[in-house]
Amino acid sequence: MLAASQSxxxxxxxxxxxxxxxxxxxxxxxVYGEGSPIVLLHGAFYTIDMNWGExxxxxxxxxxxxxxxxxxxxxxxxxxxxxxxATLASDVEKVMDYLKIDxxxxxxxxxxxxxxxxxxxxxxxxxxxxxIISSTYKTDGxxxxxxxAFDNFKPEFxxxxxxxxxxxxxxxxxTKWTKFLKQMFAFAETPFNVGDSNIAKITAxxxxxxxxNDGLDKIELMKTYKLLGGGVSADLQSMPKSQLAIVxxxxxxxxMMQTKTILGYLDNFLK
Numbered sequence: 001m002l003a004a005s006q007s008x009x010x011x012x013x014x015x016x017x018x019x020x021x022x023x024x025x026x027x028x029x030x031v032y033g034e035g036s037p038i039v040l041l042h043g044a045f046y047t048i049d050m051n052w053g054e055x056x057x058x059x060x061x062x063x064x065x066x067x068x069x070x071x072x073x074x075x076x077x078x079x080x081x082x083x084x085x086a087t088l089a090s091d092v093e094k095v096m097d098y099l100k101i102d103x104x105x106x107x108x109x110x111x112x113x114x115x116x117x118x119x120x121x122x123x124x125x126x127x128x129x130x131x132i133i134s135s136t137y138k139t140d141g142x143x144x145x146x147x148x149a150f151d152n153f154k155p156e157f158x159x160x161x162x163x164x165x166x167x168x169x170x171x172x173x174x175t176k177w178t179k180f181l182k183q184m185f186a187f188a189e190t191p192f193n194v195g196d197s198n199i200a201k202i203t204a205x206x207x208x209x210x211x212x213n214d215g216l217d218k219i220e221l222m223k224t225y226k227l228l229g230g231g232v233s234a235d236l237q238s239m240p241k242s243q244l245a246i247v248x249x250x251x252x253x254x255x256m257m258q259t260k261t262i263l264g265y266l267d268n269f270l271k
Contacts, residue, residue: 033060
């Protein structure tokens with residue numbers, strides 16, 4: 001993937017970056033552009049650049065983009081603090097407090113999408129619109145094969161991968177890599193569920209983007225969309241404010257690389 005600084009041959013550098021002290025840890029953030037704010041939450045093991053590098057140059061032309069690296073990821077230092085969806089969602093709100101952002105659109109991919117769902121439930125007044133890319137609010141939203149994927153994972157499986165290279169390039173202490181992986185494996189193996197009733201109470205419009213073969217259980221995904229008011233006959237009643245997009249011939253990782261497709265959906269939804 002292209003780096004944010006190289007996209008379209010134009011230099012796009014953050015107008016601001018730093019560490020927000022939140023909930024006993026330090027969370028790294030980058031700010032790009034001006035306008036209505038959108039907060040970007042990356043997937044597991046990713047950095048801002050790996051996840052959002054191709055989207056930030058376009059989004060920041062018309063928006064204020066705040067990209068966060070969650071606990072232990074990227075520039076954010078490793079912490080022994082237990083990882084949970086609720087804590088990570090609280091971190092997002094505290095970063096917004098630190099940057100004096102009252103409310104924002106929030107977009108999350110994979111693990112970041114789960115955190116974004118939790119944020120919508122915990123901090124409804126801070127949310128304008130929600131974008132969920134290849135993610136779910138509960139463990140059972142994934143196919144069983146995805147949920148067992150980490151059962152026999154070992155840290156050395158990540159040696160010589162783009163994830164390790166990206167980590168080594170920006171982490172404040174690269175010796176924490178194995179500790180970070182073990183913490184993330186434990187996090188991935190712990191079942192979570194934001195709750196059907198909580199999802200049904202989300203009042204903000206939600207855009208769900210999923211690859212047709214991205215590991216999400218599509219029956220569960222349709223149930224989620226119904227909880228958000230979708231899955232109706234819009235010829236017989238009004239069109240719901242939430243939207244569902246299934247992108248053909250895409251897996252979990254490849255979906256995030258469909259920059260033009262994702263930008264098209266985002267532009268229409270966030271207008």
